[in-house]
Amino acid sequence: MTSSHPPDATLADAGEFGAIAAFTALFAQSSAVVVGPGDDAAVVRVPGDVLVSTDVLVEGRHFRRDWATAEDVGRRAAAQSLSDLNAMGGTTTAVTVGLVAPADLPLSWAQGLAAGLAEECDLVGSSVVGGDLTRGDVLVVSVTAIGHAGGAPVLRSGARPGDVVALVGRQGWAAAGLAVLSRGFRSPRAVVEAYRRPEVPYDAGPEALLAGATAMVDVSDGLLADLGHVARASGVVVDLTSAALPVAEPLQAVGAATGTDPLTFVLAGGDDHPLTATFPSASAVPDGWTVIGSVSEPGPDAEAGTVTVDGSAYDGEQGWRHF
Amino acid sequence: MTSSHPPDATLADAGEFGAIAAFTALFAQSSAVVVGPGDDAAVVRVPGDVLVSTDVLVEGRHFRRDWATAEDVGRRAAAQSLSDLNAMGGTTTAVTVGLVAPADLPLSWAQGLAAGLAEECDLVGSSVVGGDLTRGDVLVVSVTAIGHAGGAPVLRSGARPGDVVALVGRQGWAAAGLAVLSRGFRSPRAVVEAYRRPEVPYDAGPEALLAGATAMVDVSDGLLADLGHVARASGVVVDLTSAALPVAEPLQAVGAATGTDPLTFVLAGGDDHPLTATFPSASAVPDGWTVIGSVSEPGPDAEAGTVTVDGSAYDGEQGWRHF
Numbered sequence: 001m002t003s004s005h006p007p008d009a010t011l012a013d014a015g016e017f018g019a020i021a022a023f024t025a026l027f028a029q030s031s032a033v034v035v036g037p038g039d040d041a042a043v044v045r046v047p048g049d050v051l052v053s054t055d056v057l058v059e060g061r062h063f064r065r066d067w068a069t070a071e072d073v074g075r076r077a078a079a080q081s082l083s084d085l086n087a088m089g090g091t092t093t094a095v096t097v098g099l100v101a102p103a104d105l106p107l108s109w110a111q112g113l114a115a116g117l118a119e120e121c122d123l124v125g126s127s128v129v130g131g132d133l134t135r136g137d138v139l140v141v142s143v144t145a146i147g148h149a150g151g152a153p154v155l156r157s158g159a160r161p162g163d164v165v166a167l168v169g170r171q172g173w174a175a176a177g178l179a180v181l182s183r184g185f186r187s188p189r190a191v192v193e194a195y196r197r198p199e200v201p202y203d204a205g206p207e208a209l210l211a212g213a214t215a216m217v218d219v220s221d222g223l224l225a226d227l228g229h230v231a232r233a234s235g236v237v238v239d240l241t242s243a244a245l246p247v248a249e250p251l252q253a254v255g256a257a258t259g260t261d262p263l264t265f266v267l268a269g270g271d272d273h274p275l276t277a278t279f280p281s282a283s284a285v286p287d288g289w290t291v292i293g294s295v296s297e298p299g300p301d302a303e304a305g306t307v308t309v310d311g312s313a314y315d316g317e318q319g320w321r322h323f
Numbered sequence: 324m325t326s327s328h329p330p331d332a333t334l335a336d337a338g339e340f341g342a343i344a345a346f347t348a349l350f351a352q353s354s355a356v357v358v359g360p361g362d363d364a365a366v367v368r369v370p371g372d373v374l375v376s377t378d379v380l381v382e383g384r385h386f387r388r389d390w391a392t393a394e395d396v397g398r399r400a401a402a403q404s405l406s407d408l409n410a411m412g413g414t415t416t417a418v419t420v421g422l423v424a425p426a427d428l429p430l431s432w433a434q435g436l437a438a439g440l441a442e443e444c445d446l447v448g449s450s451v452v453g454g455d456l457t458r459g460d461v462l463v464v465s466v467t468a469i470g471h472a473g474g475a476p477v478l479r480s481g482a483r484p485g486d487v488v489a490l491v492g493r494q495g496w497a498a499a500g501l502a503v504l505s506r507g508f509r510s511p512r513a514v515v516e517a518y519r520r521p522e523v524p525y526d527a528g529p530e531a532l533l534a535g536a537t538a539m540v541d542v543s544d545g546l547l548a549d550l551g552h553v554a555r556a557s558g559v560v561v562d563l564t565s566a567a568l569p570v571a572e573p574l575q576a577v578g579a580a581t582g583t584d585p586l587t588f589v590l591a592g593g594d595d596h597p598l599t600a601t602f603p604s605a606s607a608v609p610d611g612w613t614v615i616g617s618v619s620e621p622g623p624d625a626e627a628g629t630v631t632v633d634g635s636a637y638d639g640e641q642g643w644r645h646f
Contacts, residue, residue, distance in 0.1 A: 034372055038556070039479050040410035040541060041376035041468075049357055050373055052452065052469055053364035054419040058459040087363035096377040098421065098465035129375065132465075136381040142421035142455075142465040145364075146375055153358065153366050218363055233361070 005107055011135075012103035019107060020133055023114040027128040032093050035129075042129035044094045044146065051147045053084035059139035067181050070109045072196040073141065074116020076271075079198045080220065081145035082124060083273035086202055087218035089209025090149035092124050097131035098142035105139065113141065124202050151209050154277065159215035159234035163278040165227070165293035166285045168208075169201040170194060171219055172247070172262070175269025176254040183258065188250040200273045204288065208277045211286045216277035222268040224307050224314060227276060232305035234278075239308045240267075240293035267314060328430050334458075335426035342430060343456055346437040350451040355416050358452075365452035367417045367469065374470045376407035382462035390504050393432045395519040396464065397439020399594075402521045403543065404468035405447060406596040409525055410541035412532025413472035415447050420454035421465035428462065436464065447525050474532050477600065482538035482557035486601040488550070488616035489608045491531075492524040493517060494542055495570070495585070498592025499577040506581065511573040523596045527611065531600045534609045539600035545591040547630050547637060550599060555628035557601075562631045563590075563616035590637060 011019050020037075029036040035043035057063055057077045068076070082092045097117060101110060117128055126147065176188075177195025186192055208216055215234055217226045223240070231238045247262050255262030278295055279285050298304040308314070334342050343360075352359040358366035380386055380400045391399070405415045420440060424433060440451055449470065499511075500518025509515055531539055538557055540549045546563070554561045568589050578585030601618055602608050621627040631637070 035476065035478065039476075040407040040539075041374040041413070041476070043411070043476050044373045044375060046369070046373050050367045050369050050469060051364040052367060052417065052419055052467070054421045054453065054455050054465070054467055056421040056423055056455045056457050056463075056465065058423055058457055060460075061458060084363040088366070090364070094375065096375055096467055098377045098379040098467075100379055100381055100461075100463055131377050132379045134379050134381055135384060136461055136463065137383075138423075138459055138461040138463075140379075140423055140459065140461075140463050140465075142377070142379065142463075144375070144377055144419055144421075144467040146373060146469060153362075153364075155358065156362050216363075 070112025071116035078120035086205035088153040092147040100136035100140040157233040169274025172265030174271035393435025394439035401443035409528035415470040423459035423463040479556040492597025495588030497594035
């Protein structure tokens with residue numbers, strides 16, 4: 001990153017247009033971008049119907065500057081919205097960013113954020129095409145992703161009794177990382193890094209669409225909570241098989257060190273952004289996915305919208321609550 | 324607005340999903356919406372290239388709850404982004420909303436905000452298709468508009484020497500309203516209302532595109548500031564004719580009462596969201612627009628990017644600074 005501003009410059013020092021110029025220098029524009037940053041609106045070429053999703057990160061609630069670098073926050077802010085399009089079976093073409101920041105925010109931090117946004121977008125060939133920068137007492141990053149899918153988007157409402165449930169990508173790692181950071185530790189490094197920067201399986205959403213996934217959701221609030229959305233929208237019951245859920249070694253280590261059942265990280269943890277989807281049969285599940293359960297009709301023991309574990313209600317923490 | 328929540332319920336009482344359900348009940352979906360609120364992303368049918376723009380309002384900086392109703396804030400938040408697409412010659416198809424709100428925000432206020440967003444979107448046939456709700460200490464509303472134009476979007480960079488400059492819509496009214504409110508008054512009512520709810524000339528942008536406008540911008544930061552963007556992007560000088568600028572009677576009244584030259588409201592005021600555009604000739608200017616100036620080559624007296632008034636630099640306030 002080069003800049004004509006001194007290393008200790010703040011956003012106020014750079015001014016609105018100086019700061020915006022410093023960010024946009026970091027945003028490479030793909031061939032799908034007809035008009036990039038700098039006009040009243042950007043213009044983007046999207047083949048077919050447009051997928052759109054907005055997610056917001058708030059300092060102190062979704063990130064802490066002492067726990068993550070500016071680049072990490074940028075990566076995570078972009079990943080959250082890109083993952084939403086992934087969960088429809090789509091790919092992001094462009095993003096816009098709304099940034100609210102205190103006047104004394106170091107310009108270098110804001111540039112780091114912009115660099116992180118650009119890096120994450122680059123993973124799927126998308127571009128940061130515009131946004132808004134405004135002053136406020138709380139640091140807020142709002143990211144909107146627009147993009148497209150190579151077929152009918154995969155909704156939450158298509159799961160059918162007899163389908164299998166499958167998972168792709170790391171799940172529970174970020175929650176384990178957060179548990180560690182909350183206790184003042186910085187290791188195991190793998191889970192702390194997972195909390196800072198999700199590794200989103202961006203190829204898996206479009207692959208699942210092509211493979212005939214009947215329903216799909218990204219896990220941002222917790223596996224139980226997000227599969228609950230699928231179960232409710234589809235009018236079905238989802239049952240998970242605990243023995244099939246991947247509980248990686250670092251999660252076991254954090255569980256042992258913190259006196260937590262590591263399965264809790266997997267069932268209730270957010271922020272990793274893996275995908276979970278339902279498929280008509282185990283043979284339809286693409287490589288790289290793990291079958292973790294099945295879909296059934298509602299019945300006397302489980303009403304539509306229920307998610308059970310080994311056939312019973314789960315009685316631990318269900319997931320992340322925003323209010 | 325009907326709701327199963329008690330009249331004094333807060334967002335925390337309603338919970339994330341209760342609050343979202345209360346909002347989305349207010350969002351009618353147009354036939355362009357393939358998938359509306361409630362999935363990982365919305366799906367919208369946009370004919371041709373996609374215009375996209377994001378704007379953010381922050382409480383205390385862009386609005387005050389004692390100066391405007393929740394509906395007013397919703398109207399203004401949507402208008403800001405819809406106006407950006409208008410300034411490209413386009414129309415908004417759908418918007419997403421990122422809302423950061425304190426837990427004790429009355430649910431009724433948030434519903435009023437949602438109603439205002441829906442009303443403003445309805446003016447152009449667009450729909451609120453999704454968003455994100457999260458807790459934070461400061462009230463922030465981020466709106467992203469996506470849409471399309473019926474031809475090549477009108478950029479800021481196309482103004483040419485010899486073009487005429489024209490304006491459509493009220494300009495300076497919101498600034499006069501803000502001047503009044505800042506002094507603790509509530510009249511003249513017309514300017515106070517203009518500050519609370521801009522009346523955006525949504526038909527004028529697409530009409531200007533069809534009429535062959537060479538450059539266009541919406542006036543959100545001030546006429547001088549926003550025409551400065553056009554002058555810089557186009558490499559030209561813009562000269563305004565003060566006698567041609569409309570200074571309506573309520574602006575004159577506020578000027579007299581506050582000891583302000585009312586032309587200042589017109590030259591430097593923001594928040595009204597009129598359009599200003601350049602056209603190849605006066606005969607190309609559509610009905611309803613007022614010719615307010617002309618475009619010329621840069622020269623020894625005025626470099627590219629300069630906006631002059633009656634041939635000279637203007638030495639009052641230039642416009643709104645975000646940092």
